[in-house]
Amino acid sequence: MINKIVSSHLEALEQIPNGASVIVGGFGDAGIPFELLASLQKMGTKDLTIISNNAGTRENGIAGLIKNGQVRKIICSHPRPPLSDVFANAFRAGQVELECMPQGTLAERLRAAGAGLGPFFTPTGYGTRVAEGKEARVVDGVGYILEQPLRGDFALVKAHLGDRWGNLTYRWAARNFNPVMCTAAKNTIAQVDKIVELGELHPEHVMTPGIFVKSIVLAGAGNV
Amino acid sequence: MSSITSLNRAQIAKLVAQTLPDGSYVNLGIGMPTLVADYLPEDREIILHSENGILGMGRTAIDHEIDYDIINASRTPIILLEGASITEHTNSFAMMRGGHLDYSILGGFQVAVNGDLANWITDAPDAIAAIGGAMDLAVGAKNVIVMLDHTTRDGKPKLLTTCTYPLTGIKVVNWVYTDLAVIEVKDNAFHVHAMVDGLSLEELQAKTEGKLVADTPPKKIALDENQQPYYKN
Numbered sequence: 001m002i003n004k005i006v007s008s009h010l011e012a013l014e015q016i017p018n019g020a021s022v023i024v025g026g027f028g029d030a031g032i033p034f035e036l037l038a039s040l041q042k043m044g045t046k047d048l049t050i051i052s053n054n055a056g057t058r059e060n061g062i063a064g065l066i067k068n069g070q071v072r073k074i075i076c077s078h079p080r081p082p083l084s085d086v087f088a089n090a091f092r093a094g095q096v097e098l099e100c101m102p103q104g105t106l107a108e109r110l111r112a113a114g115a116g117l118g119p120f121f122t123p124t125g126y127g128t129r130v131a132e133g134k135e136a137r138v139v140d141g142v143g144y145i146l147e148q149p150l151r152g153d154f155a156l157v158k159a160h161l162g163d164r165w166g167n168l169t170y171r172w173a174a175r176n177f178n179p180v181m182c183t184a185a186k187n188t189i190a191q192v193d194k195i196v197e198l199g200e201l202h203p204e205h206v207m208t209p210g211i212f213v214k215s216i217v218l219a220g221a222g223n224v
Numbered sequence: 225m226s227s228i229t230s231l232n233r234a235q236i237a238k239l240v241a242q243t244l245p246d247g248s249y250v251n252l253g254i255g256m257p258t259l260v261a262d263y264l265p266e267d268r269e270i271i272l273h274s275e276n277g278i279l280g281m282g283r284t285a286i287d288h289e290i291d292y293d294i295i296n297a298s299r300t301p302i303i304l305l306e307g308a309s310i311t312e313h314t315n316s317f318a319m320m321r322g323g324h325l326d327y328s329i330l331g332g333f334q335v336a337v338n339g340d341l342a343n344w345i346t347d348a349p350d351a352i353a354a355i356g357g358a359m360d361l362a363v364g365a366k367n368v369i370v371m372l373d374h375t376t377r378d379g380k381p382k383l384l385t386t387c388t389y390p391l392t393g394i395k396v397v398n399w400v401y402t403d404l405a406v407i408e409v410k411d412n413a414f415h416v417h418a419m420v421d422g423l424s425l426e427e428l429q430a431k432t433e434g435k436l437v438a439d440t441p442p443k444k445i446a447l448d449e450n451q452q453p454y455y456k457n
Contacts, residue, residue: 027276027313028299029292078356081299088352100353103275104317104360111314123363124321127394130359143394172293172310176276179312207312 004166004216005195009039012189012217016045016154019072023110023152023181024052024062028081031174033158033191035219037061040070040156047072051110051152053103053177055079055087066090075150077103102130107180109150114183114212119146155185158219159208162192166210167201175207182212191219228422230403231445235453236371238263239445240329240401243369244270248326249319251275251361254298255331256371271305273325275357277316280308297357320357321364328365330358332372332400334387337434339397339409341370342389362393374402374431381433383407383414404428406445407436418443418455 006012013036016022022040026032041064048071055074056063063086065071074096079087090096101109102124112120121144125131135146157178159168168190170178182188190213231239237259244250244260246268252258261283264270272281274296281296282303290301304310319325334342344358345351362368372382383400400407405428406418413435419428421444429436444456 028295030276030295031293078354080352080354091352092350098353100355102355102359103313103357104321107313107317122321124359126363128359128391130355172291173274173276173278173295174293175310175312176316177313180314 003164004210004213005164006215006217008221009036009217012036012215013040013043015187016040018045019047020153021049021051023155023185024050025155025157025176025178025181027053027176031158031170031176031178032061033156034061036156036189036191037064041065041068044068044070046070049073049075051075051150053077053106054081055084057081057083059086063087066096069095071096073097073099075099077101077106105147107177109147110180110184113149113151114180117149119148121145122147150184152185153187155181155188157181157188157190159190159192161194161196161201162190162216163196163198163201165198166213166216167206168192168208168213169201169205170207179208182208187214188212189215189217191217193219228420229447230420231453233259236401236403239406239453240369240371241265244268244327249273249324250327250329251320251325251365253328253330253358253361257329257331258298260329273319275316275320277311277313278304278308279319280305317360320360323364323366325365327367327369328361329369329371330361332370332382333389334382334384335370335372335397335400335409336384336387337409337412337414339395340387341392341397342387343392345390347390358392362396367398368396369399369401370397371401374404381431384433404431413437415439416442418445421446421456
């Protein structure tokens with residue numbers, strides 16, 4: 001019998017070793033697995049490479065991990081939204097590295113990894129600083145640069161409903177990066193608002209099929 | 225010396241909004257472009273896209289409407305129109321990069337005569353790279369409109385022969401709306417379609433580094449008694 005439901009954040013997160021690359025869902029505050037990140041902060045797992053759209057805001061989520069000295073590198077598209085001083089201070093102090101790329105390139109690099117594709121050509125960034133060091137090619141008059149798939153050891157995502165097979169749904173625009181991130185990690189851990197019985201999610205409404213998810217834990221399953 | 229009134233941000237936004245046709249799909253960038261949403265003509269259905277996966281974005285949410293899972297690219301809670309859809313990120317950026325949007329309206333630091341755009345980093349000593357969706361929006365849309373002040377605060381031109389800041393996209397800009405003029409960017413020149421009333425082409429050229437061209441006499445942009453801009457001739 002398949003049962004991907006784990007009963008605590010500790011059980012879900014203790015698989016993550018020091019030095020792991022961790023993909024984190026969300027855009028703005030929507031779809032960020034804040035509860036799992038708070039537990040990861042308490043566990044103190046170190047030398048993490050975080051792959052996400054942003055680099056955290058205020059002092060929680062990814063910013064909490066940075067402030068706690070757990071993050072070695074951030075790979076993202078926009079590290080400087082309002083209230084992102086924790087990242088900025090750590091970056092200027094040389095405590096955390098940054099790799100910044102266009103948002104659509106971040107999404108598509110994750111997609112390529114999850115879909116088993118190799119490098120791909122995109123017009124985004126052609127002729128700009130983003131293209132430096134990358135193969136460029138002009139096809140039918142349009143310039144492209146070669147981008148690599150981007151994989152993570154783990155993905156932490158926030159979903160709304162989940163069942164024991166790992167099927168997920170998301171609320172509104174909290175979906176954002178979460179579905180593609182589920183596909184791009186070797187091991188995806190989803191926090192959900194509610195766990196439902198198998199069959200309760202209509203097959204047409206499942207947004208992430210369970211094959212892409214290793215474990216499911218309630219957001220409120222208790223911090224570490 | 226003629227007395228001229230430059231347009232404020234709301235007046236620029238109104239001129240941009242008036243150009244958007246019924247049925248168009250439009251992305252409004254962060255900053256000045258977000259004001260365009262306030263001036264969309266009510267007799268047209270214009271569908272706004274937000275990079276976080278929303279198509280059919282409505283106005284800012286108030287009171288009981290606020291749901292922090294329904295936000296725009298600036299993280300502000302908004303409402304969804306009837307007919308709206310939500311998708312995940314790769315699909316949302318397929319709409320942008322794949323040429324499905326009719327208009328991308330962006331802010332800018334600099335625009336060059338060949339259509340190059342710089343709007344993501346100034347290279348100030350303490351600047352931290354932050355790209356977001358800007359480069360995808362610059363390459364993908366059928367029409368790219370840039371809204372910006374004609375000059376910097378200390379009077380230096382922002383419409384240049386060559387951008388000096390790092391580029392967001394090359395040869396991507398189609399139209400520029402400034403506080404002084406409406407300009408089409410093509411054939412390696414700034415083609416002036418309209419200017420604020422009282423300004424001469426020579427005076428505008430003095431504030432513009434790139435070459436200005438007037439294929440036909442530029443229209444005059446005047447303000448009515450409610451301070452709303454209109455084309456005089």
